[in-house]
Amino acid sequence: MTATEDTSTAHQKAYERIHELILTGRIAPGERLRERNLGALLGLSRTPVREALRRLSSEGTVRFEPNRGVYVEEIDRGELLEIFDIGAALESRCARLAARKIGGEALDVLQDCLDGMTGLAARSERNPGPDYVKLDKRFHSTIVAATGNRKLQALVEHVVSLPVLSSAFRQYGPEDFRRSVRQHGEILEAIRSGDEAWAEVAMRNHILTGRNAVVKQDATAGD
Amino acid sequence: MTATEDTSTAHQKAYERIHELILTGRIAPGERLRERNLGALLGLSRTPVREALRRLSSEGTVRFEPNRGVYVEEIDRGELLEIFDIGAALESRCARLAARKIGGEALDVLQDCLDGMTGLAARSERNPGPDYVKLDKRFHSTIVAATGNRKLQALVEHVVSLPVLSSAFRQYGPEDFRRSVRQHGEILEAIRSGDEAWAEVAMRNHILTGRNAVVKQDATAGD
């Protein structure tokens, strides 16, 4: 167990569901989140919902306006690209540390994720979808956890949380996913071989590829 | 108002107080936090305390063990130095962005902080103490806020939250504080002049100076 996956508590369930609602766009940026509504929707009381919202607020995903409600944070393209740069800096550092310190079981997890993503990307018929996102997230979380630095782990989870995955994947085509798989393979190989420098640049390369997808998306929209 | 300073809500008060208790070491790393105790201590109920703890947990300062309590995260020297590196990367980036985008009022705030710190460091009799820490934090928060990037802001707040300030200041002497003031002056001058490259390296220089204090502290302890 490298990543956080405790679904047993109501708080965790609320966090995951709300996060997913925001990530998938079913709750739009700027929209207000009513605690009672969410509680009813998820079959929970306001208490765990509020705790989940506090967590999301701390991650910068939502915003508490005192006595006036909770709103989904909006991010513009500029912020998003900035976040990718930050993510590249943080995660490449994680990859370097992971190459130095990772253990066998974590390597197995990474291999499993890679296999799963390979399988999903192989059926190139259409968008691999949320399953791929999950595996991708697990892959990265495992690497971050392997650094053994909790603070760093918290940071990266926050960066990756909202935009990095969703925005990049939104317009990925089959060939993009295959390239993503290839890059994950490179990262894993670099980490497994303990080559810190390679792991670092492989990760940076991977993240900045995602960034570029957003840039292209922007350019397309701008045309 | 650039930083978060809403003391009107119980949640905020709980967060600030608990955070301070941990930062000042009055609650030791690894120690258990009982919600009921904290509530009684602060004159609040468990609800805002729990929300504050969730926030601290999200920031990596404390750790929830399901059904078994909340504990203060422990950080070893290696992690701490890592965090300084991350902080240097993030904050230097912030300084660069701030140099590009900062407005007049924020510059005034920075100047006020600098003046305050100058005054405190001038009476070199003894440790300027918590007031200096507060001004320092406000200075940095203002710069981060000036980037206009909320996500980035959330990240930096998390990095700085626990160790960066307290650990570095712990063994600062009068001359260290004067140097700190000088560095803040350089940063402000760089930002005010809009020199992005200078602002970036001035901030990096400042953070890594703090890092070095920890390194020396480590070496001294190791002797």
Added chain:
DNA sequence: CGTCGCCAAATGGTATACAACATGGTTCCG
């Protein structure tokens, strides 16, 4: 007719009550 102020409904903020789980001690049995 416009505006200011008040009232009511809704919502967030906090406190309290209840349920589930963990823990430590005691007792009973082997």
Added chain:
DNA sequence: CGGAACCATGTTGTATACCATTTGGCGACG
């Protein structure tokens, strides 16, 4: 005498209730 099951106690997890604040509308007044 040792160990395992059980119960008492405390603490966390969640739900509910109550209070404060906001907000939108209605009516009175200028």
